[in-house]
Amino acid sequence: MELAEKQKVFADEYLIDLNATRAYKVAYPRVKKDEVAAVNGSKLLRNTKVAAYIAERMQERQKRTEVTQDRVVRELAAIAFARATDYAEVIGGAVHIKDTSELDDEQVRAIAGIKEGANGIEIKLNDKEKALELLGRHLGMWNDKLDVKGVEGVVIVDDIPKTDNTG
Structure with a gap:
């Protein structure tokens, strides 16, 4: 698996702290805006060769350090x-x-x-x-994202009978 030089620099930098934006800016120093680096870093992480290289290096590190999930x-x-x-x-x-x-x-x-x-x-x-919070997150017990799918508008029904006030 052969990576382009800048892809390898990106991947090696990403492995330091798993920050794709920072890694992209190191590999491509002309890019100054975080937004641009974030988008392109995310794209590089989805690149098959880059993803395979990162996964392989993480596996090696896991074996070497014996730090596993x-x-x-x-x-x-x-x-x-x-x-x-x-x-x-x-x-x-x-x-x-x-x-x-x-x-x-x-x-x-x-x-x-x-x-x-x-x-x-x-x-x-x-x-x-x-520790309980981290375990819960690992197990997918907490969902910090608000899911607004299927939320419908409020319907006001005026079903109060009209009365005759002349009496």
Whole structure:
């Protein structure tokens, strides 16, 4: 699969941050307007050869780094489904922090930090709500786009009987 030099530059730049507009402007420096770069970058992403090159390079990176969708989802799930009781328990009215050697790998992954503060040991967990949001997006549970298809106009029906006010 042979790409033109500028297509290869575009694809390699795109792989840095997945920003087609920026990548297009690097590959084609004469283009100054973001709108033009966005449209043409989008067209290049649909080019069969460019898309195949990007997919192949992403696959190589995935193998090399061992960062896969499954691994990311597992990490998010560890954060999203962590419970406070995994890390501390209340015994006789006192809070007891669990020994970290008792935690499994999944529980450890949910920890953002542990420090000794003014009031004792503090355990901070990663953002559970954000992890749930990202998992929901991955699963297609949220639709942030307003779908206005099939919306009809309002029809006002005047069905109030007329009365005779002469009486």
